[in-house]
Amino acid sequence: MIKHLRSAADLDAATATLILDTAAEMAALAGREVKKLPALRGRTVVNLFYEDSTRTRISFEAAAKRLSADVINFSAKGSSVSKGESLKDTALTLQAMGADAVVIRHSASGAPHRLAEWVDGSVVNAGDGTHEHPTQALLDAYTMRSRLGRLEGLRVAIVGDVLHSRVARSNVLLLSTLGAQVTLVGPPTLIPVDLPEKLQVSYDLDSVLPDSDVVMMLRVQTERMQDSYFPSAREYSRRYGLDVPRLTKLPEHAIVMHPGPMNRGMEIAPEVADSPRSTIVEQVANGVSVRMAVLYLLLGGK
Amino acid sequence: MAQPRADAPSKIILEGADLSRVVDRIAHQILEKTSGATGTALLGIPTRGVPLAHRLAARIQAFEGVEVPVGSLDITLYRDDLRLQATRALGRTELPPGGIDGLRVILVDDVLFSGRSVRAALDALKDLGRPSSVQLAVLVDRGHRQLPIRADYVGKNIPTALSESVRVAVTEVDGADEVRLIGGLQ
Amino acid sequence: MAYLLKGVSILGGSPTDLLIHDGVISDKTDGNAEVIDAHGLVALPGLVDVHTHLREPGREDAETVQTGSRAAALGGYTAVCAMANTSPVADTAGVVEQVWRLGREAGLVDVQPIGAVTVGLAGKQMAELGAMATSAARVRIFSDDGFCVADPKMMRRALEYVKAFDGVIAQHAEEHRLTEGAQMHEGEVSTRLGLTGWPAVAEEAIIARDVLLAEHVGSRLHVCHVSTAGSVEVLRQAKARGVRVTAEVTPHHLLLTDEKASGYDPVFKVNPPLRTAEDVAALRQALLDGVIDVVATDHAPHAVQDKECEWAYARPGMLGLETALPILLSVFGEKWDLIADRMSVAPARIAGLAGHGGDLTRAGTPANLTLVDPSARWVVDPGQLASRSRNTPYAGMTLPGRIVATFLRGEATVLDGKVVK
Numbered sequence: 001m002i003k004h005l006r007s008a009a010d011l012d013a014a015t016a017t018l019i020l021d022t023a024a025e026m027a028a029l030a031g032r033e034v035k036k037l038p039a040l041r042g043r044t045v046v047n048l049f050y051e052d053s054t055r056t057r058i059s060f061e062a063a064a065k066r067l068s069a070d071v072i073n074f075s076a077k078g079s080s081v082s083k084g085e086s087l088k089d090t091a092l093t094l095q096a097m098g099a100d101a102v103v104i105r106h107s108a109s110g111a112p113h114r115l116a117e118w119v120d121g122s123v124v125n126a127g128d129g130t131h132e133h134p135t136q137a138l139l140d141a142y143t144m145r146s147r148l149g150r151l152e153g154l155r156v157a158i159v160g161d162v163l164h165s166r167v168a169r170s171n172v173l174l175l176s177t178l179g180a181q182v183t184l185v186g187p188p189t190l191i192p193v194d195l196p197e198k199l200q201v202s203y204d205l206d207s208v209l210p211d212s213d214v215v216m217m218l219r220v221q222t223e224r225m226q227d228s229y230f231p232s233a234r235e236y237s238r239r240y241g242l243d244v245p246r247l248t249k250l251p252e253h254a255i256v257m258h259p260g261p262m263n264r265g266m267e268i269a270p271e272v273a274d275s276p277r278s279t280i281v282e283q284v285a286n287g288v289s290v291r292m293a294v295l296y297l298l299l300g301g302k
Numbered sequence: 303m304a305q306p307r308a309d310a311p312s313k314i315i316l317e318g319a320d321l322s323r324v325v326d327r328i329a330h331q332i333l334e335k336t337s338g339a340t341g342t343a344l345l346g347i348p349t350r351g352v353p354l355a356h357r358l359a360a361r362i363q364a365f366e367g368v369e370v371p372v373g374s375l376d377i378t379l380y381r382d383d384l385r386l387q388a389t390r391a392l393g394r395t396e397l398p399p400g401g402i403d404g405l406r407v408i409l410v411d412d413v414l415f416s417g418r419s420v421r422a423a424l425d426a427l428k429d430l431g432r433p434s435s436v437q438l439a440v441l442v443d444r445g446h447r448q449l450p451i452r453a454d455y456v457g458k459n460i461p462t463a464l465s466e467s468v469r470v471a472v473t474e475v476d477g478a479d480e481v482r483l484i485g486g487l488q
Numbered sequence: 489m490a491y492l493l494k495g496v497s498i499l500g501g502s503p504t505d506l507l508i509h510d511g512v513i514s515d516k517t518d519g520n521a522e523v524i525d526a527h528g529l530v531a532l533p534g535l536v537d538v539h540t541h542l543r544e545p546g547r548e549d550a551e552t553v554q555t556g557s558r559a560a561a562l563g564g565y566t567a568v569c570a571m572a573n574t575s576p577v578a579d580t581a582g583v584v585e586q587v588w589r590l591g592r593e594a595g596l597v598d599v600q601p602i603g604a605v606t607v608g609l610a611g612k613q614m615a616e617l618g619a620m621a622t623s624a625a626r627v628r629i630f631s632d633d634g635f636c637v638a639d640p641k642m643m644r645r646a647l648e649y650v651k652a653f654d655g656v657i658a659q660h661a662e663e664h665r666l667t668e669g670a671q672m673h674e675g676e677v678s679t680r681l682g683l684t685g686w687p688a689v690a691e692e693a694i695i696a697r698d699v700l701l702a703e704h705v706g707s708r709l710h711v712c713h714v715s716t717a718g719s720v721e722v723l724r725q726a727k728a729r730g731v732r733v734t735a736e737v738t739p740h741h742l743l744l745t746d747e748k749a750s751g752y753d754p755v756f757k758v759n760p761p762l763r764t765a766e767d768v769a770a771l772r773q774a775l776l777d778g779v780i781d782v783v784a785t786d787h788a789p790h791a792v793q794d795k796e797c798e799w800a801y802a803r804p805g806m807l808g809l810e811t812a813l814p815i816l817l818s819v820f821g822e823k824w825d826l827i828a829d830r831m832s833v834a835p836a837r838i839a840g841l842a843g844h845g846g847d848l849t850r851a852g853t854p855a856n857l858t859l860v861d862p863s864a865r866w867v868v869d870p871g872q873l874a875s876r877s878r879n880t881p882y883a884g885m886t887l888p889g890r891i892v893a894t895f896l897r898g899e900a901t902v903l904d905g906k907v908v909k
């Protein structure tokens with residue numbers, strides 16, 4: 001088993017599949033009367049959050065607690081972090097506290113890589129800058145697999161602000177590892193200029209939809225408009241928003257995903273977000289199972 | 303516990319038809335002790351306890367026409383030796399559709415040794431429901447208990463040395479039925 | 489003090505004896521000269537760096553004129569040009585004279601201050617370039633390095649103004665609107681690492697503009713740390729047209745690529761950023777062709793806390809003085825004429841440093857020289873460097889060539905690989 005989960009690139013196909021299979025067992029256990037499992041009793045998991053993300057923190061916290069780990073939340077607010085203590089000094093503190101795993105969310109790309117050099121425990125990337133968010137990609141893959149039965153050969157369109165999206169980066173890596181075909185869709189300003197050759201790129205959402213099994217809509221921040229990535233929210237939404245007419249262009253079986261939080265009316269119409277094809281609520285539930293699987297596999301053995 | 307080396311000498315204890323006869327015997331014992339296996343469920347402990355539980359259910363059905371619900375109970379997350387080994391993959395936990403509350407649950411495992419697996423299984427079971435009673439069926443009891451645990455149904459007692467190990471193979475998992483004693487024959 | 493270098497090889501030539509007497513190369517004899525067995529050692533004119541950050545005044549925790557001078561002497565340098573982005577900024581005669589005086593006090597290399605082009609490097613108001621030129625520091629190179637002189641009108645005026653005292657504007661070419669938030673070279677690696685890209689065109693666009701401006705007003709332009717193949721092409725064409733432009737490349741841009749960012753260790757963060765293997769190849773060829781005139785270190789010491797942090801928060805820059813010559817040897821091999829020209833003769837000419845980069849075979853040449861053992865191999869250990877900082881990107885690398893001795897106007901500053909004072 002790997003020691004850290006810093007990037008989806010840390011996972012080969014066998015390890016990624018093991019995580020998804022383990023998550024499925026965890027999900028099966030979630031419905032029971034007693035939700036706590038004793039596997040990580042005596043282990044300490046620290047949630048080190050430099051960015052506000054209640055959803056992700058709660059998801060990791062629930063996962064760690066269901067496995068009976070001790071959880072310490074170390075958030076930027078009201079701690080020494082906000083007083084300008086360096087990441088290295090914080091790492092040494094966590095080390096002294098005996099953290100077996102540190103779940104880190106940080107606005108700087110690569111912060112988990114730095115942290116892993118300074119602590120002995122496992123480091124789990126819960127989102128770093130515009131780099132990656134590997135557990136999001138795992139829960140997305142889990143959701144696709146449970147809805148569509150497979151990942152190999154799936155045609156996945158990732159639509160929107162690919163340039164700044166850590167979700168997109170992790171999904172591209174993981175889905176490629178697991179044999180899915182990814183097409184990136186968005187305005188050219190929001191697609192990176194240099195991409196690995198195997199990736200498909202399209203600037204035309206309508207032409208991609210009929211050949212997609214999965215459409216993953218990315219959150220688009222309106223600040224991008226001020227920075228001239230696109231002229232207006234209206235134009236963006238007309239060209240790249242998923243509305244009801246576009247939904248009908250998808251094959252019957254196709255699903256619609258969104259990592260949240262959504263800008264309803266911008267990249268996704270409310271009717272689409274609430275349609276039976278949308279997996280948005282499932283994604284949240286699956287997040288806990290997937291994170292339980294990750295924590296168990298990183299910390300459950302010697 | 304020291305494991306014998308892979309190339310250690312070994313001896314076959316049970317094979318093919320012998321193993322089937324042992325399963326038949328356990329099935330008969332269960333019918334006898336549980337007055338016809340009513341109100342009973344079988345829970346196999348992965349990996350090889352699960353096919354054994356299914357075989358027992360099939361034999362009971364064949365002998366008496368009683369349908370006994372079967373499930374599986376993975377104990378990995380409840381083991382007390384998780385940290386001593388590399389991370390283990392999880393097995394499946396699948397209760398019978400009606401659950402286990404109020405039933406007599408018979409845990410099925412391949413080998414009874416220290417008793418720690420059974421203890422973990424009892425812990426797992428208590429998080430899953432409230433059976434009226436719990437019994438234990440094993441294909442092989444090789445002794446060396448570390449806990450006050452005994453089996454209600456034993457296919458075969460095999461006295462062993464601690465340096466030896468017992469390996470059970472079943473057709474569903476391994477492609478053949480066989481019980482082998484490994485090591486310690488010099 | 490006189491030194492007799494027995495059996496030394498001047499620029500790789502056959503062994504000869506070289507007498508240093510009264511601060512110059514001498515063709516006389518001196519029975520009292522200290523004899524140095526220089527068999528197997530190569531004599532080069534003392535190296536000249538047109539781009540060094542000594543951090544004093546202001547960040548003496550990262551480097552001082554004294555520690556930077558030691559590092560320079562150990563690297564074979566006899567002169568360094570100290571960049572103006574200190575605190576306070578070297579934008580007045582007072583500050584440049586302070587730096588110049590500190591250099592004299594250290595006495596290990598000639599520290600030639602560079603003056604800021606604009607007040608506070610802010611790009612708004614021209615600094616008193618004339619006052620700096622006529623100060624004791626006799627400033628000839630002016631640069632806002634760290635920042636680009638972005639305003640084309642300001643750049644034009646500065647280029648014109650310094651003609652009065654034969655000055656040169658050294659431009660840090662970076663179109664800042666294209667590099668907002670930039671962390672590394674924009675390319676496949678930046679896409680993978682999720683770090684905001686610094687596109688090559690941001691450098692090339694400014695160089696293209698500036699050579700046109702220099703051509704228009706007939707002024708001298710020097711381009712700092714050229715880092716892309718596209719910049720090389722712009723320079724090649726400008727030089728072919730006769731534009732008075734010179735250019736430098738750093739050792740790190742001749743050796744390292746953007747792949748080094750993969751582990752997010754900010755020791756590899758530098759501005760301009762490490763580029764691709766194709767850029768490295770083009771820069772090497774340009775240095776061989778003379779399209780790029782000189783190697784400059786852009787020696788940029790940083791305190792530990794400014795590098796032991798997240799990549800995005802780290803300051804850009806790398807140490808260079810003590811490793812420059814070994815890096816050149818490892819990239820080009822023992823091309824002594826090339827090394828002497830690009831690391832001593834041409835930089836001395838650009839910086840207007842008479843007395844440096846002289847001909848060691850001629851009697852009367854000021855004795856600014858360094859002795860290199862080309863057969864020595866050494867492992868870079870950040871803790872062993874003379875610089876006050878540790879941010880070398882070459883830690884753990886085995887490099888060829890060790891500086892054995894350095895002489896400044898006939899006085900040894902380094903002997904047996906150790907600083908004399």
Ligand SMILES: [Zn+2]
Nearest residue numbers: 633634660712
């Ligand atoms: Zn610069």
Ligand SMILES: [Zn+2]
Nearest residue numbers: 571633634786
């Ligand atoms: Zn510089």
